[in-house]
Amino acid sequence: MAGRWKNDLNWSDVTPKAAWQTRRQIMSAAGALMAGGLAGPALAGLGAVASDYSTDAEPNPLEHITSYNNYYEFGTGKDDPARNAHTLTTEGWQVEIDGLVEKPGTWTMDEILKNATLEERIYRLRCVEGWSMVIPWAGFELADLLERVGVQPSAKYVAFETALRPDEMPGVRSPVLDWPYVEGLRLDEAMHPLTILATGVYDEPLPKQNGAPIRLVVPWKYGFKSIKSIVRITLTAEEPPTSWNKANAREYGFYSNVNPEVDHPRWSQATERVIGSGFLAKRVPTKMFNGYDEVAGLYSGMDLKKYY
Numbered sequence: 329m330a331g332r333w334k335n336d337l338n339w340s341d342v343t344p345k346a347a348w349q350t351r352r353q354i355m356s357a358a359g360a361l362m363a364g365g366l367a368g369p370a371l372a373g374l375g376a377v378a379s380d381y382s383t384d385a386e387p388n389p390l391e392h393i394t395s396y397n398n399y400y401e402f403g404t405g406k407d408d409p410a411r412n413a414h415t416l417t418t419e420g421w422q423v424e425i426d427g428l429v430e431k432p433g434t435w436t437m438d439e440i441l442k443n444a445t446l447e448e449r450i451y452r453l454r455c456v457e458g459w460s461m462v463i464p465w466a467g468f469e470l471a472d473l474l475e476r477v478g479v480q481p482s483a484k485y486v487a488f489e490t491a492l493r494p495d496e497m498p499g500v501r502s503p504v505l506d507w508p509y510v511e512g513l514r515l516d517e518a519m520h521p522l523t524i525l526a527t528g529v530y531d532e533p534l535p536k537q538n539g540a541p542i543r544l545v546v547p548w549k550y551g552f553k554s555i556k557s558i559v560r561i562t563l564t565a566e567e568p569p570t571s572w573n574k575a576n577a578r579e580y581g582f583y584s585n586v587n588p589e590v591d592h593p594r595w596s597q598a599t600e601r602v603i604g605s606g607f608l609a610k611r612v613p614t615k616m617f618n619g620y621d622e623v624a625g626l627y628s629g630m631d632l633k634k635y636y
């Protein structure tokens with residue numbers, strides 16, 4: 329694993345190894361150091377790490393990231409989550425990890441984040457779903473958490489489930505999807521170091537419209553795989569159901585890898601609209617696996633037109 333992470337940070341990359349609760353304190357310490365005239369790289373001493381997978385592209389401002397969302401539990405409009413997600417209560421949040429694991433159980437967010445074996449890093453990742461953004465997530469590898477609970481040899485897939493709270497989620501009154509929102513990954517996809525659980529954006533805890541307090545980010549797959557507000561992670565032997573596949577199997581497969589050569593039945597997926605590129609939003613060619621070529625080996629020998 330040595331050499332995977334780089335330490336050439338600037339101040340905006342700073343995040344502590346420890347829990348999100350202390351991130352603000354570190355940021356104010358960082359601010360004090362900056363004010364004192366210390367150069368950015370000196371801050372690496374605070375223990376911050378940026379993932380090697382971070383792109384050099386300029387991230388979208390927080391304002392874009394928090395105002396143009398898909399979170400159908402809070403409405404189907406792109407601006408509905410920003411308006412409605414405040415009703416979600418994230419205090420006392422628990423994540424159940426069960427199925428084919430050695431140590432099934434329920435974890436509080438503190439137990440997850442204060443876990444010394446999880447290294448929180450900044451991941452500045454491209455996300456694509458017809459449109460695209462660059463988002464600086466704070467998060468950790470899903471693999472670290474799965475290793476913690478011990479994956480049984482018979483496990484082949486990982487299933488994820490979002491909270492289902494009709495009292496707090498106005499969108500679930502409408503049967504637009506079969507609630508709760510569920511997603512899944514093959515185990516090798518789940519264990520890839522680019523698959524993360526995010527708990528923050530920039531130096532903030534994850535905003536509710538982005539899936540507080542903990543959501544998946546799989547940057548080489550279309551955005552809908554990145555399930556929000558996770559309450560359950562289950563290791564399974566069989567391919568788990570996924571919300572969009574259940575809703576429309578012809579349009580949404582299990583894999584959902586970003587692939588400009590496979591069109592959605594109703595539209596081309598060859599280009600994406602870059603959010604933040606101005607009123608006459610620029611379209612650019614979409615790259616295979618959203619440009620994350622390092623995952624190609626996971627699919628060698630598979631016909632990605634068939635396994636879309």
Ligand code: MTE
Nearest residue numbers: 397398399400457490509551552554555556
């Ligand atoms: N997770 C849940 N629980 N419900 C949703 O409706 N929408 C998905 C995904 N995760 C969704 C979800 C879709 S379609 C996308 S594009 C991304 O979240 C959007 O994430 P963002 O709003 O943080 O950009």
